Every structure is written in C-alpha cells, then in structure tokens.
Amino acid sequence: MKTIPLAEGIKLKSILTKKVQELVYEFQKNAHVVVEKGETPKQTGRSLKEIEADLAQVRKDIRTLDKLIYRANIENTIEFKGEVMPIVEAIELATQLRAEVSLYKTLGNSEKEKIYTSTGEGVVLYEVAMYDPREYRERANQLEKEAHRLSNLINAKNYEVHIEFDDSNYF
Known part of the structure; x- marks a missing residue:
C-alpha cells in the first residue's frame, strides 16, 4: 500500500471534509427539478445514486484517515x-x-x-x-x-x- 506523510494526511482530511460539504450541496441541488404539470422531469447533472456513492467513499476515507492519524499521534x-x-x-x-x-x-x-x-x-x-x-x-x-x-x-x-x-x- 502507498504511504503518505502524516502532514499530508492531516491536510487531506481537511480537504475531504470540504469535499463532503460540496457533495451534500450537489446532492441537495440535484434532488429536485421544477417542471410544468404533466411534463417528465429530466435529470440535470449527476444522479443521486452517483453522488451518494461518492459521498460514502469520501466519508469512509475520512474515517480511515482519522484512525491512521490518531494512531500515528499516539505511537510517535x-x-x-x-x-x-x-x-x-x-x-x-x-x-x-x-x-x-x-x-x-x-x-x-x-x-x-x-x-x-x-x-x-x-x-x-x-x-x-x-x-x-x-x-x-x-x-x-x-x-x-x-x-x-x-x-x-x-x-x-x-x-x-x-x-x-x-x-x-x-x-
């Protein structure tokens, strides 16, 4: 497995936290569309399933980074x-x-x-x-x-x- 400096992991965690906020915003933005009565809504942007999958991966990576950072901060x-x-x-x-x-x-x-x-x-x-x-x-x-x-x-x-x-x- 690839290794990164602890400092990079700390910075990456901050980046990923911001990424979660962006994905939540995208999810909320794509959750609804406005159409005339009787019209079929069209998907604009990514589907909610795609965004949910990205959100789940980023959140998992944040948890993993947290665990690794905490362990490194205790062991070193x-x-x-x-x-x-x-x-x-x-x-x-x-x-x-x-x-x-x-x-x-x-x-x-x-x-x-x-x-x-x-x-x-x-x-x-x-x-x-x-x-x-x-x-x-x-x-x-x-x-x-x-x-x-x-x-x-x-x-x-x-x-x-x-x-x-x-x-x-x-x-």
Missing part, C-alpha cells in the same frame, strides 16, 4: 524540554502554551496602577495590579517562543512519520 513521540511525549500530548501542550501566552499577554498589557473611578465626593479610587505587568510580558514572550519551538517539532515529526493511505483518488 517528540522530545521537548527533556521530556518525551506522544504527538497527541505535544499538540495539547502547544495548545495550552498558546492559551497561557494569551492570558499572560493580557496581564502584561495592563497598567500597574490606573484611576478606577471617582465617587464625585473628592475620593479617587485606583485599580492596582497585584502583579508586575512587565514580568508577565516577559513570561508571555518566553512561552510564545516555547510554543513556536514545540509547533516546529510537531510539524517536522508530521513530515517524518508516514501512514499507509492511498491518496491517488484526490491528488
């Missing part, structure tokens, strides 16, 4: 910061790092102290950050670099690992 590992982890864990870690970066950037963009509100009675209130915004900006920058490094490792592994899938129907 990446080393990051001295820790070896399956690709699936590395993907989740990269997602978590990006979420942490977003939080830290928000904190880092805050002011240490700013006027909160005025009561109108000569009392001025301040909103005071209970942390050092500069420290969180620096942490966000560092974590963002780590997230990029991890993403690069994942991408490289996705081209290194191959899965058994015949993509000749699509490429």
Whole structure:
C-alpha cells in the first residue's frame, strides 16, 4: 500500500471534509427539478445514486484517515524540554502554551496602577495590579517562543512519520 506523510494526511482530511460539504450541496441541488404539470422531469447533472456513492467513499476515507492519524499521534513521540511525549500530548501542550501566552499577554498589557473611578465626593479610587505587568510580558514572550519551538517539532515529526493511505483518488 502507498504511504503518505502524516502532514499530508492531516491536510487531506481537511480537504475531504470540504469535499463532503460540496457533495451534500450537489446532492441537495440535484434532488429536485421544477417542471410544468404533466411534463417528465429530466435529470440535470449527476444522479443521486452517483453522488451518494461518492459521498460514502469520501466519508469512509475520512474515517480511515482519522484512525491512521490518531494512531500515528499516539505511537510517535517528540522530545521537548527533556521530556518525551506522544504527538497527541505535544499538540495539547502547544495548545495550552498558546492559551497561557494569551492570558499572560493580557496581564502584561495592563497598567500597574490606573484611576478606577471617582465617587464625585473628592475620593479617587485606583485599580492596582497585584502583579508586575512587565514580568508577565516577559513570561508571555518566553512561552510564545516555547510554543513556536514545540509547533516546529510537531510539524517536522508530521513530515517524518508516514501512514499507509492511498491518496491517488484526490491528488
């Protein structure tokens, strides 16, 4: 059987998902025709059976790709910061790092102290950050670099690992 890089399988799955949407649209479009009363409807475009057959094949290929991608993501590992982890864990870690970066950037963009509100009675209130915004900006920058490094490792592994899938129907 033909093999393809895992990265190509991931991209192909996205393409096939879009293909399903296109086939469903074609199915709906070809399901009805407008004719005058007493006229015999004529097939315009492909028959519903043809479209259904294509739809079934594409959906089967998506399921197959899912299985192969999930298996490859569990069986293959990446080393990051001295820790070896399956690709699936590395993907989740990269997602978590990006979420942490977003939080830290928000904190880092805050002011240490700013006027909160005025009561109108000569009392001025301040909103005071209970942390050092500069420290969180620096942490966000560092974590963002780590997230990029991890993403690069994942991408490289996705081209290194191959899965058994015949993509000749699509490429």
